Amino acid sequence: MAYSNQPESLENLLKEFMKRLPRKKELKRGMILHVWPEVVGEQVARATSDLRFERDKLIVIVVSDAWRSEIHLNRNEIKNKLNRKVGSEVVKEIVVRC
Numbered sequence: 001m002a003y004s005n006q007p008e009s010l011e012n013l014l015k016e017f018m019k020r021l022p023r024k025k026e027l028k029r030g031m032i033l034h035v036w037p038e039v040v041g042e043q044v045a046r047a048t049s050d051l052r053f054e055r056d057k058l059i060v061i062v063v064s065d066a067w068r069s070e071i072h073l074n075r076n077e078i079k080n081k082l083n084r085k086v087g088s089e090v091v092k093e094i095v096v097r098c
Helices: 010-020 024-040 042-047 065-073 075-086
Strands: 048-054 057-062 093-097
Touching: 024 042, 024 048, 024 075, 042 048, 042 065, 057 065, 065 075, 065 093, 075 093
Parallel strands: 057 093
Antiparallel strands: 048 057
């Protein structure tokens, strides 16, 4: 990054920082867990009791079979929204368990 008299946007600076970060994958996984409620909505977020990664799979524990079915049916859309939100394909698959 060259120095100039023009200020850089914070977004561009953060993107440049992320490119150079050595543990980027772990940080992106943390970002996925953080944005989960925003992406799925408050009601779905309340129905999930545990989120964690097992390799590239996001494991979602839900409170009932009804929620398991609902999230399972929408898992590809949720996965795509999460990945877009963090700017890379962090989640390869979502596994929903009750």
